[in-house]
Amino acid sequence: MAFLGTLCLILVLTTLAGNFANRLGVPAVIGELVIGIVIGPAMLNWVQLNSLVSLFSDIGVVILMFLGGLESDLKLLVKYLKPAIIVATSGVVFPVTIMGAVSWWWGFSPLEALFIGVIFSATSVSISVAVLKEYHALSTREGATILGAAVADDIIGVILLSLMISLLASQGIQTTGSQPALGLVLVEQVAFFGGTYLLVKWIAPYLMHLSERLVMASSVTIMSMVICLGMAWLANIVGLSGAIGAFFAGIAVANTPYRNTLADHVEPLGNAVFIPVFFVSVGLNMTLAHLSENVGLIVALTVLACLTKLIGCGLGARLSQFSWTSSTVIGTGMIARGEMGLITAQIGHQAGLMSNTSYSAMILIIILATILAPLFLKPALKRLPVAAKV
Template sequence: MAFLGTLCLILVLTTLAGNFANRLGVPAVIGELVIGILIGPAVLNWVQLNSLVSLFADIGVVVLMFLGGLESNLQLLMKYLRPAIIVATSGVIFPVVVMGAVSWWWGFTPLEALFIGVIFSATSVSISVAVLKEYRALGTREGATILGAAVADDIIGVVLLSLMISLLASQGIETAGSHPALGLVLLEQVAFFGGTYLLVKWVAPYLMHLSERLVMASSVTIMSMVICLGMAWLADIVGLSGAIGAFFAGIAVAHTPYRETLADHVEPLGNAIFIPVFFVSVGLNMTLAHLGDNLWLIIVLTVLACLTKLVGCGLGARISGFDWTSSTVIGTGMIARGEMGLITAQIGHQAGLMGNASYSAMILVIILATVLAPLFLKPTLKRLTVQPTEA
């Protein structure tokens, strides 16, 4: 029952922080992220990232991405699929090359430097989705490109992580856990996206229609949550982020007559409990251990973590035909790092590639880049003339 007190504290503080952030003219998510840093191990140490907080945070990101899918336009996503792939690819190449080279120059071994580059090739679009929703930009071509690039980025991240694990094994370095072969992982992901097509086309409409005939309160909302959680679970099984599965579940349900009803039912529940816990959990990952030993490394890598995604993804968008303003929006929308970066860093730490000091530095850089991302995204969105949703 002690967790109820923790949950109450989180909800009170994030509500006040979100209100304060909005009054200052910055995205509310910034206030929630800062609360996580303040009450976590980095400052006051009132709340730790235990299993219950992690569980609520996992549900929070799943609900957030489901809502993002509900507000997305599948035709628009398909229209900007090619730019999204170009943005994701260039946004992976830049961090791997630049951050890997700088890490090598800093004194890391070539393998360690390559691993650091892979860590920062990942993107967590869930933070950007919250800001895009807040400023009603999910239905724009820039929003569609960011979401599509996030999906492609997740797949590339899985491939890079599998290759790094294979490289470590070839060097005689053991990694924790069992890791399936890359070919099997890719086959599973192809099957997942094939199933996603069936879900959008036939399964979701049938299940939602069936749920309306059930004599049960909120049966339509319950069925949508079954689809959302089931897709998140399947995505996790095939090595993708559960958030990607939830996003496609939202798209599938959005193509039924229940879209508005579900948005009205699910969004208040997510914003009232789970989504604030997710944002706080990001801050709870931060620790100031070994900060003094790696201060300049942290500063340099944080700057590069932001610039490599901004320039890499922005350049990819520019090559795809976007103007400079739209390219900047897309670049800033891809800055936040997330689960794949944390997982990759953890694997490197467990394999002995990084000591405690280096590992703490990498985690701190991931959190700092995630906190800075919404601050960069908001002013670029203000410069963007938001177009109506395209068909």
């Protein structure tokens, strides 16, 4: 029952912080992220990232991405699939090469440096989705490209992580847990996206129509959550982020007559409980241990973590015929890091590839980049032409 008090504290503080952030003219998520740092191990240590907080956080990001899918335009996503792939590819190449090279120059071994590059190659678009939703920019060509690039980025991240695990094994470094072969992972992911097509085309419309005929309160909303959680679970099984599965579930349900009803029902549920816990959990990951030993490295790699995505993804967007303003929006929308980076860093730490000091520094850099991303995205969105935001 102690968790109820923790949850109450989180909801009160995030509501106040979000209100204060909005009054200052910055995205509300910034206030919620900062609350996680203040009440977490980094400062007051009132709340720790225990299993219940992690569970609510996982549900929060799933609901957030489901809502992102609900508000997305499928035709727009398909239309901008090619530029999304270009953006994702260039946004992976830049961090791997530049951050890897700088890490090697800083004194890390070649394998460690490459691993650091891979850590920062992955994007977590959940934070950007919250900002895009807040400023009604999800159903724009920039928003569609960011979302499509995030999906491609996740797949590339899985491939790079699998290759790094194979490379570690070839060097005699053991990682914890058994890892499936890369070929099997790719086959499973192809099957997942094939199933996603069937879900969007036939399965979701049938299930939603069936749910309306059930004599049960909120049956349509319940069915939508079954689809959402089921797709998140399947995505996780095939090695993708559960957020990606939830996003496609949202797209599938959005192509039914129940789109507006579900947005009205699911959004209050997410924003009232689970989504604030997700944002706070990001801050709870932060620790100031060994900070004084790595200030230079943390500052340098945080700057590079932002610039390599901004420039890499921005150039990819520019190559895809976007304007400089739109390219900046896309680049800033891809800055945030998240679960894939944390997972990769954890594997390197467990394998003994990174010391406790280096591991703490990498986690801190991931969190700093995630916090800075919305601060860059909001002013970039404001520079978009009014017509592009409609």
